[in-house]
Amino acid sequence: xxxxxxxxxxxxxxxxxxxxxxxxxxxxxxxxxxxxxxxxxxxxxxxxxxxxxxxxxxxxxxxxxx
Numbered sequence: 142x143x144x145x146x147x148x149x150x151x152x153x154x155x156x157x158x159x160x161x162x163x164x165x166x167x168x169x170x171x172x173x174x175x176x177x178x179x180x181x182x183x184x185x186x187x188x189x190x191x192x193x194x195x196x197x198x199x200x201x202x203x204x205x206x207x
Contacts, residue, residue: 148184155183168204169197177202 145163152161152170156179159172170180181194184204191207 144188147187151183151187152180155179166206168206169201170204171199171201173200180204 148168149161149163152159152168156170156172156176159170159176159180161168161170163169170177172180177194181192181204184192188206193205193207195203195205197203
């Protein structure tokens with residue numbers, strides 16, 4: 142299973158009401174800030190890499206994996 146599929150499955154499990162998609166290797170998620178914190182924590186546990194979370198406006202956040 143590719144990294145994107147694993148990440149999207151985890152996002153759906155942690156925050157089922159959030160809408161998530163990938164664009165050019167960056168994960169974009171629509172949802173409330175509390176969900177973003179839960180998503181970041183869950184992804185840190187499974188990916189073992191750094192994550193930069195940036196608000197994009199209108200409850201959209203980008204997650205860059207470094």
